[in-house]
Amino acid sequence: CGEHCFDNNIVTCNTVAQTVAVTEKKQRCGPDNSLQTTKICFTYPDASWVCREQEEPRECDRSSVRLVAHEETMPRIECQQSTGPPLCIPRNCRLKGNETDCVSADLPEQLEV
Numbered sequence: 436c437g438e439h440c441f442d443n444n445i446v447t448c449n450t451v452a453q454t455v456a457v458t459e460k461k462q463r464c465g466p467d468n469s470l471q472t473t474k475i476c477f478t479y480p481d482a483s484w485v486c487r488e489q490e491e492p493r494e495c496d497r498s499s500v501r502l503v504a505h506e507e508t509m510p511r512i513e514c515q516q517s518t519g520p521p522l523c524i525p526r527n528c529r530l531k532g533n534e535t536d537c538v539s540a541d542l543p544e545q546l547e548v
Contacts, residue, residue, distance in 0.1 A: 437526045443519035450510035453480055457507050463499040470501070479511075 460474035473495060476486040 438523040439526055440521040440523040443522050444516055445519050446514050446516045448512050448514040451513050452508050453511045454506050455479055455509045456504060458502060458504045461501045461503055462495040462497070464493040464495040468496070470499075471495075477509075 456478040458476045458478070459472045461470050462473050463469065464471045464473065471493070472489070473493070474486060474488045476484055478484040
């Protein structure tokens with residue numbers, strides 16, 4: 436009676452260590468005039484970057500800005516897609532669901548400021 440065949444895409448990901456430049460903008464803020472990180476930027480080996488600023492506005496002394504830079508080793512996720520043998524079912528049948536099965540380990544931790 437024939438079959439319907441579907442692609443069987445498989446994505447495999449792993450983590451690889453990378454050195455990231457971290458630059459923090461610190462200022463004296465609040466009633467206690469303590470030194471606080473008000474902005475943090477991450478620069479990656481491919482020269483891409485991302486910055487995050489503090490979420491809640493604070494009263495900070497603009498003349499007290501200090502930049503602190505250091506390097507950290509952080510994980511990078513690398514993924515590769517491959518194709519397995521096609522999934523074939525008889526024409527008079529249909530797939531029960533379209534769910535993806537995932538196995539995960541060693542995913543990077545979230546860094547919070």
